[in-house]
Amino acid sequence: ILNVEQSPQSLHVQEGDSTNFTCSFPSSNFYALHWYRWETAKSPEALFVMTLNGDEKKKGRISATLNTKEGYSYLYIKGSQPEDSATYLCAFGGGGTSYGKLTFGQGTILTVHP
């Protein structure tokens, strides 16, 4: 059983604060690491798909880094806004016969207070 862990489980920040979350995953049979943003009653929104060790990706105020050798990824949000409040999921995607199948962490629930 693959183990994907996210920390912290939940986070409360004030508007304007910058924050970051961690995702740890197996370093073997790695193909891709996915980050999703999930608001209640909506579909999870794909933020990043990262495949290369050392990858850094950015989308507006959100960015992510990837270290496949040690099995971790960080998601950063700069200048948090109330609309950033959501659950952030990471998911490990394996290669070979596991291609396309995702193993998810439990998520980090972010609440941004005005």
Next chain:
Amino acid sequence: GAVVSQHPSWVICKSGTSVKIECRSLDFQATTMFWYRQFPKQSLMLMATSNEGSKATYEQGVEKDKFLINHASLTLSTLTVTSAHPEDSSFYICSAPNQPDTQYFGPGTRLTVL
């Protein structure tokens, strides 16, 4: 683009009845779709891979006779929970790949079995 819909968004049924959940890719074709479920306080867990034109493949521990999957066309996969029992109450969500390496998710279906 890359929108996935699910229907119904929630359903309540009596124990022993069967429930069908539909997953549609609205603006792209998907030869493969994935079904996940999430129990309270747990992460999304892959149940099965739905394959257009061939049998679904199930993850270990998932009963194929209980969770019937039919991938009727390139835009539709259905999951039928047969003879549902209270322990099948869960959140069911599907995904379909579109762009390389990216999975797009539906909004999910909340099933409650009384």
